[in-house]
Amino acid sequence: MARICPLFSGSSGNSYYIGSSCAGILIDAGRTAKQLNNMLETCGIGIESVKAIFVTHEHIDHIRGLRVLASRKHIPVYASSGTLNALEKMGCANGTFQADVIGEKGMECAGMFIRPFRTSHDCAESVGYRVQTHDGRSVGFSTDLGFLSDTVRDQLTGADLVVLESNHDVGMLQNGPYPYPLKRRILSDTGHLSNQACADELTDLAQKGTTRFILAHLSAENNTPELAFQTALCSLSVAGLKEGVDFQLSVAPRENNTGKGIIF
Template identity: 40%
Template sequence: MGLRFTVLGSGSTGNATIVQGCDKTVLVDAGMSAKKLDELMRERGIAGHELDALLVTHEHSDHIKGLGAFARKYDLPIYANEATWGAMERHIGTISAEKRVCMETGEEVVFGSMAVQSYPISHDAAEPVGYVFVEHGEKLSLATDLGYVSEKVKRHIIDSDVLVLESNHDTEMLRMGRYPWNTKRRILSDVGHLSNVAAGEALLELMTDRTKRVYLAHLSLDHNLMDLAMMTVNTILEDNGIFYKKDEHPLRPTYYDRPTPWDEVKRK
């Protein structure tokens, strides 16, 4: 078995993704309660004691809600950069010194045969990051909570076999929605969230012949629909001459309330 993953949940109600290599398994973010994480993991036939580490992208509650409790329950080390540690410490309870690992932005950490590198992203958090996983030449990139896709982000996640990319909102739905204007302005800003259109435009540069699948992630419950996100992104691809047969289409959904099926990164 090679590199594989399942997105346990994605969206403002909580985010968590399991990435499993040949001999090590990590959980990226723990944005649900420990109990809910256990339930979602059971749906995918895996238990907390099978994990080797927790990785954190940033300190917002939809990414760390269950972090402390889950880490203590299964005696897991937590990896995050120093600024994120400083921002989230008061929210996650006591973590013993030996389980607190500082992984600075841009650093690569190796778990068995799986290499993990963080990279900086633009979001209104202390020092938010995305992660790239590589094992035996297979590449999986996680990129959500992006105000925009910078050139540095593109350099890290381009040419991925599989990409999990934010497609948070439909801009018009957001503008017409019930949120106060200051919240809308934050979401639309360069430190907010990626729109459907922005995701589609980014994929024009990010997708290569190597790219097999793209999961659209972190959708807003109030200002987006998965069918709309899929249609918007696909229209942008087609308008730029990129067409796929139905059974070969790379776009895949994520869910806020259930995990995606296990996906082997090398699978075409």
């Protein structure tokens, strides 16, 4: 059985491990190489188990430790063509580590099959990932998106476990201290997914077979873990679904100091 372990989640950095204790992948490397290595150890995962890093997009909270970790540990990196071009312009993909484009058809890595899909975000070419494990289980992973397109829905539907952004509470954001242009950016179709928008999608996914959900990329300023959790739980409950029976719901911690993951 495979395991997903959120290492870091939120505007201060994002990284997830998916795989077994022997072999797996990282999705994003948004904290320093030292922090990522330490958190992997906290989760009982040796750095040698990381066979590749798959990048969603080039924003700093997703690639902060990428260059150092990949070059020092000789870990190959995969991303969309647009993201790799952006990383090259930023000086991050500078030839010190293997960096390749992952095509639309996907690829095998660490005994799993990883397929990218396009998402809507204000960057070069952001993607989410659908990961199929060696025993036929699947994870749908999508953060940093202003809305769920039909493409994203298709890739998340039927996954055993879905990691989906629940970034902000609209009321907190609108009445908070952010300047108006930033609020408008976050609320746009290339911004971030709100708690309610996320909750609405979870209900449909649960009714189509997904039983485990992880709420991800919560804003520290415009959200709380309890608010995100209760918004999602309310939507699922109103649809007649019962927690612990029809689904399991959790919130990815900003820092996974407990080392806990989810086996699926």
